[in-house]
Amino acid sequence: MKSITPKQITYIAAISLLLILGTQTFLVYDYYQTTRAGLVRESDAIIQEAFKKELNIRTYKHSKISNNHKNSIDTIRPPASVRSNEKVLASYNFDKMNINKDDYMSLINIAINEYTSKKIPINIKKLDSIVGGILISRGIHADYQIKLVNPITSKVIEQSKKGNNSSVFSLSSQNLRTDFENKKSLQLVLINPFGIIIKRMGLMLFATLVFSIICFLAFGYLQRILAKQKQLVAFKNDFLSTIAHELKRPVASLSFNLDCLSLPAFSEDKSKHELLVNHSINATAELNNTINMIMALTKIEEGLLTLNKEPVNLTELFEELRAKFVSYPVKKVEIQTVYETSDVSVRADANLLCQCFANLIDNAIKYSGNEVLIVINVSKSDRWIVVSIKDNGYGIPEEKLPMIFDKYNRAHTENTKINGFGIGLNYVKTIVEKHRGEVAVESHSGEGTKFSVSLPG
Numbered sequence: 001m002k003s004i005t006p007k008q009i010t011y012i013a014a015i016s017l018l019l020i021l022g023t024q025t026f027l028v029y030d031y032y033q034t035t036r037a038g039l040v041r042e043s044d045a046i047i048q049e050a051f052k053k054e055l056n057i058r059t060y061k062h063s064k065i066s067n068n069h070k071n072s073i074d075t076i077r078p079p080a081s082v083r084s085n086e087k088v089l090a091s092y093n094f095d096k097m098n099i100n101k102d103d104y105m106s107l108i109n110i111a112i113n114e115y116t117s118k119k120i121p122i123n124i125k126k127l128d129s130i131v132g133g134i135l136i137s138r139g140i141h142a143d144y145q146i147k148l149v150n151p152i153t154s155k156v157i158e159q160s161k162k163g164n165n166s167s168v169f170s171l172s173s174q175n176l177r178t179d180f181e182n183k184k185s186l187q188l189v190l191i192n193p194f195g196i197i198i199k200r201m202g203l204m205l206f207a208t209l210v211f212s213i214i215c216f217l218a219f220g221y222l223q224r225i226l227a228k229q230k231q232l233v234a235f236k237n238d239f240l241s242t243i244a245h246e247l248k249r250p251v252a253s254l255s256f257n258l259d260c261l262s263l264p265a266f267s268e269d270k271s272k273h274e275l276l277v278n279h280s281i282n283a284t285a286e287l288n289n290t291i292n293m294i295m296a297l298t299k300i301e302e303g304l305l306t307l308n309k310e311p312v313n314l315t316e317l318f319e320e321l322r323a324k325f326v327s328y329p330v331k332k333v334e335i336q337t338v339y340e341t342s343d344v345s346v347r348a349d350a351n352l353l354c355q356c357f358a359n360l361i362d363n364a365i366k367y368s369g370n371e372v373l374i375v376i377n378v379s380k381s382d383r384w385i386v387v388s389i390k391d392n393g394y395g396i397p398e399e400k401l402p403m404i405f406d407k408y409n410r411a412h413t414e415n416t417k418i419n420g421f422g423i424g425l426n427y428v429k430t431i432v433e434k435h436r437g438e439v440a441v442e443s444h445s446g447e448g449t450k451f452s453v454s455l456p457g
Contacts, residue, residue: 368393
């Protein structure tokens with residue numbers, strides 16, 4: 001089965017994110033439409049309820065004037081024209097009206113309104129006050145307006161408040177018919193009720209926002225993981241390529257030296273024989289040190305590295321390293337040692353510590369010109385044995401100093417063609433810190449570099 005590439009994973013994740021956001025947007029819009037329609041139905045109910053209350057008030061006043069009804073509004077009897085329902089309703093053709101013929105209460109209210117309005121017309125101001133009370137009781141806090149309109153021409157006959165508040169941000173109830181001839185209708189207009197709609201959609205909006213943030217964070221995290229994975233793959237490929245090249249060099253040198261030693265001409269010449277043997281020993285040591293360094297870093301990452309501490313004489317250690325590096329085959333190398341203290345012994349893992357200082361000296365030689373001068377200074381403070389290794393090499397750019405101890409980082413990749421793993425200085429820092437020590441660096445471009453290693457005294 002063909003594996004999915006990081007690029008394809010990114011495309012799949014991006015498409016999935018867009019689908020999720022699209023679905024969420026559709027759900028929010030659908031819920032908004034549902035909430036808005038519900039508010040419209042609620043507005044219809046409010047204007048009907050307010051109209052009934054206002055009609056009861058006018059009917060009660062009309063009954064007092066006519067002295068034909070009781071004082072209680074609940075026992076109001078319809079006027080004579082209404083009491084005979086068959087006669088009143090028969091004078092209108094309901095088949096031509098857009099009204100529910102089964103809603104007898106609405107028909108009766110229209111009939112009562114027509115009769116009452118002859119003496120007491122609809123009071124828009126009073127109706128506005130009643131609507132306001134109903135809105136507050138239902139928890140609807142929004143500006144509103146009551147309009148008496150002609151349902152056919154949509155012309156406003158009367159309105160409860162001045163000014164034209166009709167806009168795309170308004171929400172209107174359906175026209176409530178007030179007469180049989182459909183000349184006048186009541187309408188409740190809620191001005192900019194979106195605050196109410198959004199409030200009612202609070203849970204939905206909150207959930208959508210949370211899920212959207214989670215999606216974006218997850219996508220961002222995936223992008224970082226993929227970028228890191230891509231970087232690690234590049235590091236791995238570069239590391240394997242570099243290590244193959246670096247290990248090939250001592251192996252090739254060792255193979256060449258052994259081939260030469262097998263020839264009679266080199267076997268008979270003692271000076272050449274000794275030179276080839278020394279080169280073979282150095283190549284073997286370099287190969288062994290490289291392998292040991294990689295294995296040590298692996299053990300450190302897995303938490304398996306243990307230190308075999310013993311007294312280490314730094315004088316003997318640096319003499320061995322000087323003997324090894326002054327015979328560098330390409331450059332002229334001079335190593336000077338300065339001991340400011342007679343106490344040059346530390347408790348450490350001799351092999352690991354030797355590898356640390358060998359890395360620092362090897363770097364000093366690699367990143368210097370043809371004539372290399374290295375000064376090794378050993379001093380002692382209250383609680384530290386301080387070893388400084390200073391060279392006259394190319395130096396390190398100041399902006400790269402904070403990251404030179406990072407794994408796979410190399411400070412001279414642009415201006416030099418020197419190969420390396422980018423793990424040497426990281427190895428030095430890791431081993432020194434394992435010994436509860438510290439390492440520091442001072443450098444300027446073109447002025448050489450000085451590494452200071454502080455170990456517990």
